[in-house]
Amino acid sequence: MPLTRITLTSLLALTASLGSAQEMAFNRIASFPVASNSDGAEETSSEIISASGDGMVLAYSDSPLGVVGFVDISDAADPQPLGTIAVGGEPTAVSILGNTAFVGVNTSASYTEPSGKLEVYDIETMSEVASCDLGGQPDSTAIAPDGSFIAVAIENERDEDLGDGRVGQLPGGYVALIGIDDGMLDCGGLIRANVSGLAEIAPDDPEPEFVDINSLGETVVTMQENNHIVVLNRDGSVASHFSAGSVDLTGIDGTDEQAALIFDEAQPGRLREPDGVQWIDDMHIAIANEGDMDGGSRGWTILSESGELVYESGADFEHAIVQIGHYPDRRSDAKGVEPEGMEFAIFGETPFVFLLAERASVVGVYDVTDPAAPVLTQLLPSGIAPEGAIAIPGRNLFVTANEADLGEDGAARSHVMIYEFAEGTASYPQITSEGADDLIGWAALSGLAADLDNPGTLYAVNDSFFGYQPTIFTIDASQTPARITDATVVTRGGRPAQKLDMEGLALDGDGGFWIASEGRTDRMIPHGIYHVGSDGEIDAEIPFPAELLAVEQRFGAEGITLIGNTLWIALQREWADDADNTAKLVAYNLDTEEWGAVSYPKTEPATGWVGLSEITAHGDYVYLIERDNQIGGNAVTKQITRVALSEMVPAPLGGDLPVVSPEVVRDLMGDLASTGGYVVDKVEGLAIEADGTAWVVTDNDGVDDSSGETLFWSFAVE
Template identity: 65%
Template sequence: MTYRFYCLTSVIALTAGIAQADTFNRIASFPTHLNIGAGDQAVETSAEIIAATADGMTLVYTDSPLGAIGRIDITDPANPAPLGNIDMNGEPTSVGIVGNVAFVGVNTSESYTAPSGRLAAVDIATGAELASCELPGQPDSIAVAKDGSFVAVAIENERDEDLGDGRTGQLPAGALTLVQIADGVADCDTLINVAMTDLAAISPEDPEPEFVDINAAGDVIVSMQENNHMVVVGRDGAIKNHFSAGTVDLDGIDATDERAALLFTESQSGLPREPDAVKWIDDTHFATANEGDMDGGTRGWTIFNADGTVVYDAGTSFEYAIIQAGHYPDKRSDSKGVEPESIETATFGETPMVFVGAERASMVGVYDVSDLSAPVLTQLLPSGIGPEGYVAIPSRNLLVSANEVDLIADGGVRSHVMIFEYSDADATYPMITSAGADSLIGWGALSGLAAVDDSTLVAINDSFYSYQPTIFTVDVSVTPAQIIAATPVTRAGYPAQLMDMEGIAVDGQGGYWVASEGRIDRNVPHAIYHVDADGAIDQEIGLPNALLGVQKRFGFEGITLVGDTLWVAVQREWEDDAAGLAKLVAYNLETGEWGAVHYPLETPATGWIGLSEIVAQGDYVYLIERDNQIGANAVVKQITRVSLDQMVPAPLGGDLPVVRKEIVRDLIPDLTSTGGYVLDKVEGLTFTPNGTAYVVTDNDGVDDHSGETMFWAIDGLDN
C-alpha cells in the first residue's frame, strides 16, 4: 500500500468571494487554569483528551500536569464555566463517559520497565470514585461502546526514547484490555487482556497500542503507531483482522528544519503512516491521523476499510491548505510537518464529517465525507496551541477542542478548551489566506502593512523567516483577503539577510521603504532600506552617530512617508529616553537631516509597552501601541493618533518635544471577536486611499504560538 502524491492545489472549499453557510465558528475559549478555583493558578495545567455527557451540557478533560480531570459547564456554550478538578491519584491519560460516569485511564507506572495503571469510574457531579480496575500496564487511550456496555483500553507500555536510539523492541509488550460495564460502573471481574504480539512486521514482540475506538457493532479499532499497524478486535476479544497502515511517497514538501524559510521543494519516499488517533466513520470504515513517530508521519490522514484497503489518503492536500492559511510550523519541517494527531467523526444534520487536528499547526480541518473516496475540506478552524483531543456534540451543534500546551513557565498563553458552533453563518476564519494564488505560497509572521490602492495592500514578514524576507501582495476586495503574490527581497540577487522587516511604506513610484529592526547583539543594524518593485534593495540608510550611540535592542517597528520625510517608530525607550517615552524618528530624503519627537507610552501593569506601527493618514499619523501580554493578561492593544502639526522633529541629542496622543481604538474587543484569547502582537496598520483601515497580527511563525493571524478592516477610523 504505497501512494504517491504530487504538488496539488488545495481542495479547500473556501474559495475567494464565496460566502459560506452551515459553518463552524469559534464562540468561546476556556483557560483550564480556571478550574483550580481559589488555589494558585500560576501552575501548569493542560486539556488533553476530552469527552461530553450525553446531554452535551458538561465537558470532562484529562489534565496530566495536575493529575486530575477537569470539568466545564457548557449549558451556555458561549460562556463556559468552571466546575473544578477531581484528583485522580495518578496521571490521567484518557476519558470516556457513560451517563454521568467518567471512565478514566490512569497511569501509575513506576518506570518504563514496570508499567502499571488503572481504570477508574468517577461520578462526574460529586467526584466520588465508584470503581477502580487494576490494568495490566500503562493505559494510553480508552473508548466506551456506543451502547455503554464495555470499555476498551489501549495498554501502550510506551518505550523509553532515551534507550536503543528510541526504537521499539523494549518490553514489556503492550496489549488491549476490555472491561464490561455493569450498573453504570466498570466490572473489574470481566477484564479481558487481548495480546497484540506477533501481528506487526515492525517489532512484532513489542506492540504499542496507541488509540482505540468502538463502532456501533462493538468492533474495536486499535492503532499501533510505532508498529505502523492496525488491528480490528471483536467485543469478545477475538482479533478479526489486522494489517499494516502502509506507506506514502510525498513530493513538494519542506523537509529541512531550522533554515528560516518556507520552501516546499523536497520529496520523501516510503514513509510509514504511523497513525496516532483513529475513529470509526461507520461500521466498516475508519479514519486515521498520520502523525508519525519513529520513521514516518505522512502529514495527512487516511480513510481505511476495515478489511485493510485504503479508500482515501489526503497526501499533501491537508498540509497545503494549512500552509495557505499561514499555520505551517517551519521548525517542524524535518520531523512531521503539521503533525496530524487527532481525529473526531460525527454527523451534523445529514452531513457525515471528519475533524482532523494538526497538533503543531494548531488547526482543525473540517471534512465533508459524504463521498468516502473524495472528502471535501470545507473549513479550517483556529485552535489553541497543540490540539490533542476533540468531542463533537451534534445534538447541540457543537465541536470542542482540547489544547494541551500551557506556556505559563515562559509567560505565554495558557492551555485552553475551545468551543465551536455549527450554524447558518459565514466562516470567520481564516481572515487571510494564499489559497487564491497561482502557486503554493507559504507565509507567516506578518509584521507590517501598506496600501497600494483601495483593493491592494502589501505585507511583509519579519526575521523569523530571515532567509526568506518577502513582500506579499494582498487582494482585500475578496473575503477572506487573498495573498496573490510573494516578492522576495534581495540584495545583489540573493535573499537579503541580516534584516528584520518590521515596517513598510509605498514610495509613490512603485517601490517601497522598509524599516528593519536590528539586533545589535548579533551585528544586525537598525536601518531603512529602499526596495524596488522587483524586491531588490537599491538603497540603505544607516543610523547617524547620534542614534548609534544610544541604540538598544528594540528598534524600528514601522515606517511612513509624509512629504519628503520618512517617519520611523522606535518600539521602546533607548538609552537617552526617559522612562515612558519612545522616539518617533524623522529622516528627510531631500536634505539627509535626522530629527525626532517623543511619544508618551502607557504605563505597563505587567511586562512592557511599546509601538508596533506608524502610518500617515489625513492630518494625523496613526500608531499601534501595545503591551507584550497575551490572553487574560493583555491590557493595552490600541490605535492612537498624533496630529501632523505636532510632528516637528527636533535635532537629535537634545531635548525632544513630547507629542500629545489621542486613543482612537481599543483593539481588545476586536481581538476577542472570534471567541479566542487576546493575541500578543498586533503589528500592522494601514489605510487605503478611501479611508478603510486594515490591521494584522504577527503569528511568530507558529513557534510557541497557535499560528492564528487576525486580519480585519475598520471603517471610519480616520474620522
C-alpha cells in the first residue's frame, strides 16, 4: 500500500492535568518490560522497587522467577536490563542503601512453619555480601533515613484456605529491627519487636504488612488484617498504637455485579484495613486503605502519630479515577480501585504523596503541603497493577513497578515505568468526564463519530463490557483534555437495551444515530444495525441478511458510516466465504433495503491477526483503522487507511465481490508510543470533522486485564 502524507496538527501530548495548568508536571518518559531481564518466555513480575544512592540503578523483586532484577536508568528515557540475582526463595521486598541491596526472602516450608532471611548484595559486583536469618516470613522492608538500621515486617501470613481465611492462625508476626554499620548487618543484635496483644481484631495474630521509618528513627507498621497501626521506638518498644478505624462510604458503584457504572450505593462503617504506609513528616502518617477481609475503604487517610484523624479522602480518589475511565467495574463488589502501595517525596519544595491504585492501574499524585487538605494534582497512567514505587527527587524521577504479567501471546507483560518531573503540562488524561454536572463513569470506548455541523462535538459508544449500560457519550473535543459532557443510555422499551455489542456509530443527520452491533451468536448477541433516537431509545432494528449469517463468524461489525442513503459496515475479520487476509465492507441501502459488499485486502499479520476496527467517510474517501491484536514490542500494524469512494460499489452478497485498493495514510505506532507507555492493541474509534480533523480513541477493555489507559488524539487529513 502506498504511503500518503498527513499534515500533523496535534500530538498525543495535548492534554493538561485535572486542574488548572501547572508549571511542573510528572509525565511518563519510558517503560521497561521486565521480561527483557530474562529469556522472555517465563512469567515475570516487578513488585517492590528501590533505587541506588546515585539514582542510576533500579532493583525490583520478582516473585515468580525468585530473583531481584536490576535496571540501568543512567539514561532514564532509555532504561536497559542489567540482569538478575537468584535469591534462594521468594523475594518479597528490596531496599537499597548506597550500592547495597537488602532483600527480604521468604523461605517458608508452610504457613505454620514460616521462615525467611534478609539477603545483602553489592550492586556493582552483583554478589552476596551477607545474610541474616529473620525467623519468620518477611513482607516489606524500610531503611532509616540516616542508614543506621533496617525494619522488616515479619507477616507470617495466614493460610486463606483455612478458617474461612480469617486471622487467628498462629504463629503471629512481628517486626525485626536490624542495625546497619558501614553497609553490614548486625544480625546478632536483631530486635524482635512484639506487636501482639495490641489490636482489637485477632490481637494474638498480628500480621505486619508495611513499614516506614521517620527521621526520628520511629518505625510505623500497618497490620492490615488487624485494622491496626503501631509506632515503634528504635529499641522495639511501642511508642503508640491505634485502630485504623472505619469510613462511612457514599457514592460508590453497586456492590452487586451488574456490568454498569452507577455510583449510588453506600457502605457505612467500612474498615480501612490499610496496606501501604508512609511518614509525610515526623508527626503525620499516610495510609492506603486497600482492605483484605472486612474492609478496604477505597481511599487514603492521614493520621497523626498518635492516631488522630487529620484527613480522609472517602470516595473522592475513586471518583477522580472514575472520571478518567479507569474504574475497574468488575471489582465493584470487592474493594473498588484498591489503593495499595504508597510513596512520599519532596520535589523542589513540594511534598508529594504518590498513591497506587492496584486495580485501576493509576497513581494519584497529591500535594500534601497542608496535611489536613491534600490537593490531587495529577493522575498518572501506569502498567497493570502497580505494586511498588520509588521517588528519586535528585533526578526529578518517579518510578512504578507493575506486577501483572498476563503471559499470553499478544498480552501485556509486567513493566517498570519511569516518570520525569519537569516544566510543562500533564499529557494524561487525554479524555475525562471531570466537570460534568453529574459523575459520569465511562470506559471501553469503541465507535466514534463527529457532528459535522458542530465543530469539536463528537460522540462515542461503549462496547459489550457494559452489558447493562450501553451508552452514547457526548464529547467536547475543543477542550484540553477532551471532556465527556453527557451520557445517554441506549434503551429498548424505556429500559437499558440488552444483547448489544456496540462497536460502530454514525449520525443520521436528524439528531439520531445508527449503531452497528458486532454480535456474538455464542452469547445470543445478534449481528445487526440499530437506529437510536436522540433520547437513546431504539426505534428500528435491521438484522443481518441470511446471505451474511450463512457465513457468520464471531468477529463482526466494527464500524459504521453513512454515505448518502447507504450505510457501510466494516467487518473485523474473515468470514467463512472470505479469502485469507480479506474482510468485507458491507453496504445496506436505506431506500431499497438491498445488501451488498466489497472485499477489503488486509495487511499480512506479523503475529496474531490483523483486522478492521472502524470506518468513517470524509470527502472523496472512506477512512478505516487496521490493527493487529498485539501489545508492546510485538505490535506492528496500527494504521489509518483509506479507500476512494469511487471504488465503493457494492456487489450482491453470496458471489464474487469487487476488491478495493486501500492506501495507508497514517502509521499510528508513533502516536501510541508517544506517552512513554507500551503500545496498546485496541485502536477502536475514528471520527473526522468537516475541516478534516481526525480523532482516534483506544478501547481500554473496561480496565479488565488492561492498564486502563484511553488514548485520544487528533491530526489533520488532507
